Amino acid sequence: MLPSPLALYIHWPFCVSKCPYCDFNSHVRETVDQASWCAALLADMAYEAALTPGRKLTSIFFGGGTPSLMPPSTVAALIEAAEQYWGFANDIEITLEANPSSVEAARFADLAAAGVNRVSLGLQSLDDDALGFLGRAHSVVESLNALTIAQRHFGRVNIDLIYARPDQTANQWEAELQRALSFGTDHMSLYQLTIEAGTRFETLVRTGQFVPADNDDAATLYELTGHITFAAGIPAYEISNHARSGSESRHNLSYWRYDDYIGIGPGAHGRRLNIATQRHKKPENFLSAVARNAHGMASEDQLDAASRATESLLMGLRLAEGISLVRLSERTAIAAKDLLDITAVEKIAQLGLITLDADGDHVTITPQGMPLLDAILPQIVNIEADAIS
Structure with a gap:
């Protein structure tokens, strides 16, 4: 059996x-030693590559922070090293998150030349007043x-767009969303x-x-x-992500879908061969760890079958496609009947919030149930229930 493919996440x-509004692992520094950071990320990548031989990459994702502030030469060096270590699937997706400032947009040609073939633009709003409220430095223009x-x-x-802002009406959001749809992108992340x-x-x-938007207005x-x-042909395939058919974010x-992924860079998480990995979060601590150990690892924890099954359910039920209990059972050696409380699933299904196919295998949260997912999960997941309550 061939090794399963990998995804690679690189955190800037x-x-x-x-x-x-941001609670991501992002930091403001007056200066950044670009050469040191390129070397540290390459070393962190080399550590992971030695542990995952013979597996091709299907995607690379540069996230942050603001990875469009990276020198294109660093992006190119990381992509080249990744290809040498793992090799690329023929249709590899290489995404970089970017702010839509003029300074960063000026780097787009060089980033494309470096190998980036998909960009995620943090527009956040198409209203200048809202951008000011959200603390964004760019204008709509x-x-x-x-x-x-x-x-x-x-x-x-x-x-990316952010909605359910304070006092935002349905008419205002509809107009903003319709304008965004007119731009013709193949994917939208609407948070x-x-x-x-x-x-x-x-x-x-x-x-x-x-005062934030209340729950009823947000719903x-x-x-x-x-x-x-949906009417525009880019339906939701996950709670906040919408795409034309075939344009879903593979990463x-x-x-x-709870496939293996490597995470390098400060604070990055990974799932590798049933091991949960996490890097040091603070940039200076990450650099110190790389200098000391030739990697930025803070922890590597073996995940038991119950933990893996729980994580897989929590992630998979976010998707419009749902999850196969048979497939999950095969991956974890936990009987399908022990993964979910089927009686609870059937009760919630009567409310139109979840579906279970006739074979008792495929479970899907309906569009009506997606906004209530956090409340539904503790009621239906049998294993490690305390972890999601």
């Missing part, structure tokens, strides 16, 4: 500024210029604004400086989003 931790340049240089383009612990927005909400906008994108599908 630096941003020009920290957005008030800059966004649209960057999008035009991106569509010229990359075969595939995703755009509800959530207030994450430790962010500036969380402080502002806690101190009464603004209305979520339902509207699904109807509009993210690797996560949601």
Whole structure:
């Protein structure tokens, strides 16, 4: 049996500024030693490559932070090393996240020449006032210029938008979304604004400086989003991700289908041969670890079958395609009947929130159930239930 393919995630931790809603592992630094960072990421990659021989890469994803701030020469060096270590699938997807500033857009031609064939643009809004509220440094005009340049240089383009902002009406969001659809990208990531612990927005909400959208309004906008994108031919294939058929993010599908993926760079997570990996989060600690150990690893933990099954269910049920209990049982040696509480599934199915096929194998959360997924999961997952409550 041939080894299964791999996905590779590369984390670039630096941003020009920290957005008030962001809880990602991103950091602002006055200077970045580009040569040192290129060398450290290459060393971290080499460590993983030695542990996963003979497996081709199906995707590479440069995330952050703001990886469009990376020198294209560093991106090229990392892509070249990855190809030498693992080899590439014929249709490999190489994605880089980018902010739509004029400075970063000027690098798009060089990034494409380096091997990037898909870009994910963080437009976030098509309203200048909303961009100011979200702490974004670019304007709508800059966004649209960057999008035009991106569509010229990359075969595939995703755009990110944030909705369910305070006081945003359904009519306003519909108009914004319809305008975004007119740009003709093959993929859209549409996220509800959530207030994450430790962010500036969380402080502002806690101190009464603004009130987030309530759950009912957010649910209305979520339902509207699904109807509009479906009608436009880019339906949701995951809670927040929408794509034309065949244009789904292959890299993210690797996560949601619980395939193996390598994660390198500060704070990056990975799943490799039933082992959960995590790198040191703080950039300086990551560099110190690489200098000391020739890798940035903070922890490598063996995952038992129950943990793997739980993670697979949590990820797979986010997808419109759902999950096969038989396939999951084969991968974990846990009987299909022990993975889910079928009685609970059948009760929730009567509410139209979940479906179970006649063979009792394929489980799917319906579009109506997706906004309630966090509440549904603890009721139906048999194993490690405390981990999701």
